Amino acid sequence: MRSLWQTTLGRLGRTLTRDIALVCLADGIVGLSFGAIAVAAGLPIWLPMLLSVVVFAGASQFMFIALIAAGGNPLAALAAGLLVNARHLPFGLAVGAVLGSGLLRRIIGSHLMIDESVAFALSQTEPARRRAAYWACGSALFVCWNVGVMAGAFGGAAIKDTNAFGLDAAFPAVLLALMLPSLKDRAVRAAALVGAVLAVVLSPLLPAGLPVLLSLAALPLAMIGRFRAVPAETAPAGDDSVGARP
């Protein structure tokens, strides 16, 4: 296991390791606020910790405790959380190859699938680095997120307003920086922009989670120019780095 770790870190290189560490730090602080908010809302101290281990998806966790704390029906909170997390299915289809073979690896790797680990994987072109980035980001974030939530739950009033530190702006900026290489492809960029507009416009009208899923309606735009693909344009065999194609 240790040697696996060393190879992973070796493949990542110093820059990527530092980038992942920074995202972990930021998410750890957000976790701190999650734990604190949940306890301050009158929920038992173990509930945010349980959610962070078994769900491990920040946005849906915040939504779940907000709905529960507001006295909402737990089933409604469940439905809302599942809707927000449904995007992990297409994520799995896109980056599933980085999990490797073996049931245990696939189970653990699946649980580590979050926005950040997917984005870090997509930002790498070489399959080995892509795999290393995914696993390093996913496992480090799992630790930081849960430690942060635990500290927040016990620390109570520590940090409740992460907006004061601008962390709410850091999350989209992190994802944006990681997505830029994939957005060099004009067709993908067009699809992403139309999808983003669609999601924002639909957000006031539809339940949370659904607008982001509906951005996929713009996906056909990503195929423009690819129906007439000449053989030279298709990717070489064994290339699973399509997302970051220049």
Next chain:
Amino acid sequence: MTATVLTGVALGVGTFGFRFAGASLQSRITVSPRTQHVLAASSVVLLVALIATATALDGESFAGWARPAGVAVGGVLAWRKAPFVAVVLAAAGVAAGLRLLGVR
């Protein structure tokens, strides 16, 4: 409270189901490079939609100017190939600074 715990665990199980189903399907089907392109593009589209909604909105309403301004500065820095650390710190710093100045 029992209902809350059960639904919390159910959310975890359901979320894992999405993750595992996608990854398992991926390993079971052989996809052409073109399909692989669409699958990768679908993740990019979803993540960019997530970036847009997380930038512009707080729930269903406008998040205020501080956050989009921070994300925009971070985005420009990333585009200009600034180090990742600078991108993250600038985005958070601009948003926090604007709020300190009373911009919401």
